[in-house]
Amino acid sequence: MPGVEAGAVYVPGFVSEGRPVAGPDEDAFTLAATAWEGLPPLPAGAPSARTLHLVGSFPRMVDWGFAALLGHPVELVAHPAGLPGLSEALAQVEAASPDGPPQLLLGVQIPERSGPDSEPDLGVGAGAVALRFAAAGSLSRAERSLLREGPDVVSAAKVVLASRGVDPPGPTGHRGLSLGSIRPFVEAPVTAVSEGAYVPRARYLENLPSRWRLVAERCGHCGSLTFPARGVCRSCSAREGLSPHPLPRDGGTVAAVTTIGQGGQPTEFDLQVAALGEYAVALVELAPGVVSTLQVTDASPGEVRIGTRVATRLRRLYPMEGEWRYGRKALPLL
């Protein structure tokens, strides 16, 4: 049994040609979430991780965000950003009981700017890595040294994956955007307040299983799926015998699509439109008869049509009352 379970790495980053490929609707949390979702699924009945080592600079909402994303309580262990944090995290993983449940390590790095008007350092990769340790203490010495070789968290993880014969996925992300154009959205102050109807924070949190993990409810009486989950079957109105049913995150088909421009967006999306221009929104059929309304990201409007196959990723939606709200968006499968 290898020490690191076939890990996943996600490297949207900023590439050296000066073309940004990290989504402007991404941050440390969404990058880490995407890396985690790239891990191979756990075998049925296998225990899930109860300890999560975080390497990098994360928004404060991770206090509850990762538990909501994983769907169960998790102990967070914060480490400093960069290689020192990675070393510290690895040392703690190795020191844990070999009989314990698997441990997760999520490392994120995003290029820093030296000042508000400077360009980020394009020579450094940006992105996130997720590593799942099947059991503590089983990381080989060689792997440990590879992980510490750097020059940064994501590159080090890629080296380890390569040594295990795992190909890290290549960069993916936005096309046709200039770096300058995305800065206002990336750095926008999170001060927007509601001007009327809005989703209170408590309702947002209540909806997270459906919104973040695409959890529908299957009815034990009539077998139909209800999404979003509401504690009542929408076909037969049963309130008992409903069980959580995760919908596929990586396979959906566009049933209808529109492009919002010319000031047609709700005000919550003003920052995004100012930074990026128009965007597409689609009705995506996630399973037969189960549809979700999803904004399209990582693609130019017009690229997604009725019938296009899409995957879904966690992204920032809009700022509200001091924090970013997150939810899934659709991106075309190439």
Added chain:
Amino acid sequence: MGAGHTRFGALDEGPRALLRAAVDGAFASVDRGAERAQVGEAFLATLGFGGWQIGNSSAVLGEEAGLAGAPTTRVENACASGGSALRAGVRALEEGRSDLVLVAGLEKMTDLRAPRRRYWLGVSGDTEWERLAGLTFAGVYGLIASAYSARFRSAREAMAEVASKNHENGRRNPNAHFQKAVTREEVLRAPRVAEPLGLLDCCPVSDGAAAVLLARPDRAREFTDTPVFIEGLGAGSDRLAVQERPDVTRFAATRRAAEAAFDDSRMGRSQVSFLEVHDCFTIAELLALEDLGFADPGGAVSMTLSGETRPSGRLPVNPDGGLKAKGHPIGATGVSQVYEIFLQLRAAAGDRQVPGAETALAHNVGGAGATATVSLFRRG
């Protein structure tokens, strides 16, 4: 037996002045006159756009209509508030305690800052899922239009024809917000708002008010020799979020409302002289023709392109310009449709008179089809 209407558009008047003008117009239109004291109950249809008076706004109707002390109630079903208030008014009349019931609709929309206006334009859709994905109503109808266009040929041209026809009709309505003709080509070339819908596929943001006075049929002749009778009323609802409906190109709420209204009446569809339908976006008029049972799925395309729905056609639709050209002050719209029918069925619609109009249907939709009402009328 009475109906009043303000101009629709970007108006200087505030909500109170608009209500007063519409109600005064309704009283002035009663041939043998009616007293304010005869009004036993009043209903105000309004969304409360912008928040100028979200709670208890029906008391403002009581004040402005001079109905000292009469019971007043606000009815809110988003864009279907007017049609819903009409039903409430008829029910109140049937209770038997009122000589007259007043139903008024109002919205004041243009005095807000643009961002606040956009915020309010989406509050009647599904907030948690549609809005968080970045949709206002234009976007939701854009999704519907994309699915409809993928299914039926020439749908985009038919949408453009809806706009062109309703703008042409609006030119003959002095109350209409838009008085300017547009060609199909101009509609198709207009800036996109929510692909495939462009600026000229969307109804404008308008101020305005309308009011009607209702009396029991057996007493109508005390007030006029030419009453208009309500022949049938129906209403329906559907899931709020479009994503939860099995087919986004059908409005089940409209279908239920239409079935209920025809069941309630002695009329059949072939007897209807003209339609007032809810064309907040051009695609909505096509859906309405199908869901109301005047065309098969997809059949609204050829019906529209062949000119059948023009004033000279077999079944004129929206002779007053519809929401598209007349304007759409949200709460006022459903009452405004009844005002138009009142004029038409009394042969008082002037330049835009539908020749020989005997009967009419009014169709009012809340949001993107979450609620709907259908009402049938007959000349007295």
